[in-house]
Amino acid sequence: MPAGIFTVSTSKTMQLSDITLQVQKAVAASTIMDGVCHVYNPHTTAGLTINEGADPDVQTDILAALQKIVPQLQYRHQEGNSPAHVMASLVGSSITVFIENGRLQLGTWQKIFFCEFDGPRSRKVLWRIA
Amino acid sequence: MPAGIFTVSTSKTMQLSDITLQVQKAVAASTIMDGVCHVYNPHTTAGLTINEGADPDVQTDILAALQKIVPQLQYRHQEGNSPAHVMASLVGSSITVFIENGRLQLGTWQKIFFCEFDGPRSRKVLWRIA
Amino acid sequence: MPAGIFTVSTSKTMQLSDITLQVQKAVAASTIMDGVCHVYNPHTTAGLTINEGADPDVQTDILAALQKIVPQLQYRHQEGNSPAHVMASLVGSSITVFIENGRLQLGTWQKIFFCEFDGPRSRKVLWRIA
DSSP: OOEEEEEEEOOSSSEEEEOHHHHHHHHHHHTOOEEEEEEEOOOTTEEEEEEEOSOHHHHHHHHHHHHHHSOOOOOSOTTSOHHHHHHHHHHOSEEEEEEETTEEOOOTTEEEEEEESSOSOEEEEEEEEO | OOEEEEEEEOOSSSEEEEOHHHHHHHHHHHTOOEEEEEEEOOOTTEEEEEEEOSOHHHHHHHHHHHHHHSOOOOOSOTTSOHHHHHHHHHHOSEEEEEEETTEEOOOTTEEEEEEESSOSOEEEEEEEEO | OOEEEEEEEOOSSSEEEEOHHHHHHHHHHHTOOEEEEEEEOOOTTEEEEEEEOSOHHHHHHHHHHHHHHSOOOOOSOTTSOHHHHHHHHHHOSEEEEEEETTEEOOOTTEEEEEEESSOSOEEEEEEEEO
16 A cells, blocks of 8 residues: 655644645656545644635635634643644545546645644645555 | 545534444444454544444533634634644544454543534545455 | 544543544454545534643643633523634644555644543544545
8 A cells, every 4th residue: 555754844833835746746756547635644742634715715724714613721631722723633644635537636726725723834744655 | 455445424524424334334244354454534534433332422522622622813824724733633644443343442431433523524435444 | 434433531621632543443353554644523512633742731721711702791592612613713723634655644742632622521523444
C-alpha cells in the first residue's frame, strides 16, 4: 500500500494551508489510477478539511467562525490551547478523497486544507492510498 | 474498485436528505459482500453525516442547532453563503460505512444523510467500495 | 478483510473513553502490518474522535466546550437528547488511522476516544482493517 509523509510549515496561530498539490503529487507518485486516498493529521491542535479554494476569503471566514463557535471558558488544560484541541475534534483528523484516472476526484471548487489551530509550527501530514 | 455517482435534488435552503437507500443500492450492485463503503460529497456548501433516521424531528433539530452554532458575522466572502461553508467543514465531506454480508452495517437507528446547507440545488454524491 | 467489534461501558452522561488499546489489540490480532484501520460507531448519540490523551483535562475541556457550543433550544425530538445527536454529527461517526509495522501510526499525543453524549450506556465499536 503506497504511503508517505510531507511537511507543512504554518506561519500564523490559526491558518488554513492548501495542501492539494502535495496530495496530488503523492497520488501521482503512487501510480495508482483508481482508488481511495486517505490523508491523516498526527497533531492534536490541528486538523484537515475540504472546502472552497477559489476565494481565500472563505478560509478567513471559516477561521473567524471557528473562533466564535469555540467558547472562551475557564479551561483546565494548563497549556492554554484548549480551543485548538476542540477545533481539532470539530474539524476531524483525516479526510478521504477518491482517485480516478490517477487524479484526485475533487469537486470543482474543492481544495484540501491543513488546519493549523495552534501555530506557527512545522507540521506533518501522512497519506496512504488504497 | 467499484465506484459510482448518484444525484440528490434538494428543495430547501437547508435540508438533510436520507440517501441510505441509494448507498445500499450501490453496495448491492457492487456485489461486494464484505468491505468498506466510502461516500463522498464534492460540494463546498454541503456535507454528509450519519444520524437518527427514525424520527424526522432529529433532522430538524440538527439543522436548527447548526444555524445557531455558526455565528452571523461580517463575513468577507461576497457570495453570502459563508455559514454554509463553515457547516460543511463542521459536518465533513465524507462518511465511511462497513459492509457485512452485502449490506451496510449501520446501527439500528442510523441513516446516511446528505446535508444541504445552501440549496435548493441538484447535488452529486460519489461512492467507492474497498 | 479483518473485522470485529468490542464493547465500551460508559459511566457518565458525557464522557470521552480512551479506546486506543482495544483498537491496537484488534490491529495486532489482524496480523496486518501495513494498512488502514477504520473504526466505526453505530450509535446516534455518540461519536469517535482523536485528540490528546496525555492530560485528562483536555477531555474535560472538550466536553465542556461541546456543551456550550450546542445550544439549548426548544428542540422537537421528544426524547430530550437532541444536543447529543447534534454532537454526534459534529464529531463524526468514524475515524481512520494508519497501520505501520503492525502498529497504529498515531501522533505522539494522540489517542482514540469513544465519545459518549447520552450515557451511561453499554456501547459497541466496530473496526475493519484494509
